[in-house]
Amino acid sequence: MKIPSELRYTKTHEWVRRQGERELVVGITEHAQEELKDVVFVELPPVGKQVKAGEAVAVVESVKAAFDIYAPVSGTIATVNAQLGSKPQLVNQDAYGEGWFFAIAPSQPGEWEQLMSAGDYAKTFQVST
Amino acid sequence: MLRAIGVARFEELLSDIPAQLRMPTLALPAGLSELELLAKAKGLAQLNQSTEQVDSYLGAGMYDHHIPAVVDALASRGEFATAYTPYQAEASQGTLQAIYEYQTMICELTGMEVANASLYDGASSLAEAALVALRTTGRQRLLVSQAVHPEYRQVLRTYLDGNGVHLAELPVPSGITEASRVAEQVSPDVAAVIVQTPNFFGCLETLAELAEAAHAKGALVIVCVYPVALGIIQPPGAAGADIVVGEGQSLGNPMSYGGPTLGFFAARQELVRKIPGRLAGRTIDAEQQCGYVLTLQAREQHIRREKASSNICTNEGLLALRATIHLSALGPQGLREVALLNVQKSHYAYEQLLQVPHVAPVFTQPFFNEFVIRFSEGVSSDRLLRQLSAERILGGVGLQRWYPALAGAWLVCVTETKTKAQIDRFVETLTKAVQATHG
Numbered sequence: 001m002k003i004p005s006e007l008r009y010t011k012t013h014e015w016v017r018r019q020g021e022r023e024l025v026v027g028i029t030e031h032a033q034e035e036l037k038d039v040v041f042v043e044l045p046p047v048g049k050q051v052k053a054g055e056a057v058a059v060v061e062s063v064k065a066a067f068d069i070y071a072p073v074s075g076t077i078a079t080v081n082a083q084l085g086s087k088p089q090l091v092n093q094d095a096y097g098e099g100w101f102f103a104i105a106p107s108q109p110g111e112w113e114q115l116m117s118a119g120d121y122a123k124t125f126q127v128s129t
Numbered sequence: 130m131l132r133a134i135g136v137a138r139f140e141e142l143l144s145d146i147p148a149q150l151r152m153p154t155l156a157l158p159a160g161l162s163e164l165e166l167l168a169k170a171k172g173l174a175q176l177n178q179s180t181e182q183v184d185s186y187l188g189a190g191m192y193d194h195h196i197p198a199v200v201d202a203l204a205s206r207g208e209f210a211t212a213y214t215p216y217q218a219e220a221s222q223g224t225l226q227a228i229y230e231y232q233t234m235i236c237e238l239t240g241m242e243v244a245n246a247s248l249y250d251g252a253s254s255l256a257e258a259a260l261v262a263l264r265t266t267g268r269q270r271l272l273v274s275q276a277v278h279p280e281y282r283q284v285l286r287t288y289l290d291g292n293g294v295h296l297a298e299l300p301v302p303s304g305i306t307e308a309s310r311v312a313e314q315v316s317p318d319v320a321a322v323i324v325q326t327p328n329f330f331g332c333l334e335t336l337a338e339l340a341e342a343a344h345a346k347g348a349l350v351i352v353c354v355y356p357v358a359l360g361i362i363q364p365p366g367a368a369g370a371d372i373v374v375g376e377g378q379s380l381g382n383p384m385s386y387g388g389p390t391l392g393f394f395a396a397r398q399e400l401v402r403k404i405p406g407r408l409a410g411r412t413i414d415a416e417q418q419c420g421y422v423l424t425l426q427a428r429e430q431h432i433r434r435e436k437a438s439s440n441i442c443t444n445e446g447l448l449a450l451r452a453t454i455h456l457s458a459l460g461p462q463g464l465r466e467v468a469l470l471n472v473q474k475s476h477y478a479y480e481q482l483l484q485v486p487h488v489a490p491v492f493t494q495p496f497f498n499e500f501v502i503r504f505s506e507g508v509s510s511d512r513l514l515r516q517l518s519a520e521r522i523l524g525g526v527g528l529q530r531w532y533p534a535l536a537g538a539w540l541v542c543v544t545e546t547k548t549k550a551q552i553d554r555f556v557e558t559l560t561k562a563v564q565a566t567h568g
Contacts (some may be wrong), residue, residue, distance in 0.1 A: 041402070041427075066427035068436075 010117035073111040190541025225421035228409040239373040240366025241395035245406030246444040251376030254392035256288035261322035274306040276328035279531035288290025304492030308338035326354040331499025340369030381455025393446040405439030470545035471498035503538040
């Protein structure tokens, strides 16, 4: 089970990648997509939406159920992964790459530090790497 | 079994109930024999009036239409009448296919791309459509025509209560909703413009113009439609409707003193994940055979709970089935013929009624099978209704209940069920009643 060490994580199974000072890319972990099974639909937030850390901003729907995806940090939605509209399966196939959900322009720099490390995520959810 | 759970006597299981309540003596009369019971029930039933005993010209949301015998014959089959909810697809293929066919027919009739498995009634379907528009646009205002059924508007208000949504009404002095008025009132915070056609007064709305005015400001267009009229009028989908709803009772279902009823709901494809209700879908199984399932269930409350598109988790299965059989029996040609009969007979009745002394028109708009007439000042239209009723004719619905400005006016409906002789009797009886008092 891949849990890239350069990424940070949330208790709700989002991963976060720092892409320069002003952009944090967000997706869901391998562990999460495996539990979800085949993703059939992703509802993404509108670009420009202001979000708060911990707020539900997207929905991922699989053959099993529908789950909320939470903003890991506060800020503004900068871009969304339009590909997921026609290819929701990218979330399963490439969870840390092409399966990204949205990018946030963060408003509170300190929040990045409070996210979980790869090791903490693995330990909390007892996922072996 | 009592031994297995360690209880000596059955009565011990009732020990929590106070002794005096356990087996109370009830003041019931002696039982009746089957013969006595049938006679008693028949006596009570005979106090009711049905369209078999009276000529009813009542409409206003529930309609007296002919239902071909095949509808009862098929819908009452055990396989349909006893089927319950289709959540286990493998055991519900018949029900699911019937629902799928129903959805398909509703789409064809309304000119829309997707329809659900039905809701409770026209009123709640309308309210649910308004909620979809609010959710989709994120706006907080709604514009509804006063020619939409007054009780549907009441239900809409109930659904919106406490939501912080502002509901504004569009007056209809000419009998139809004017596009210029819509253009004036639709602002960028309006989520939807809601109209009905034929409207409550029976008049046909000019949908294309109304839709254009609404869309110009990004508002959705919700149309409530009388399904029998769709036999000849342009489908609302072709005129620009975003959501089409209505009451399906007039498709193969009796009036039954007001219910059960059948709400249909259809929308454009892009709204499919926001709409309420069950959706039957067609797919193929592991052996490449065609099969039917409930689909897009992630909208529904058993999965999304408080985030679901609606709290509804049922449909009007038997009524939707009857509507489907009814439409299959008629076919597009038959439905068109029924619609034409409605137009012809109602217009004949209208012309004849306007020749009765002291009767005058109210609106001058084209109508389908309902129209409004009023009486000269000093004529008691309530008394006339009573006099007609004594002659087994229900002449019309008095409008003062909902439209004070139209106090004394009648909403009269003539369907294909009325013969020329019956209509002539209506006109003659009314004429005699008017002349007897007013000369």
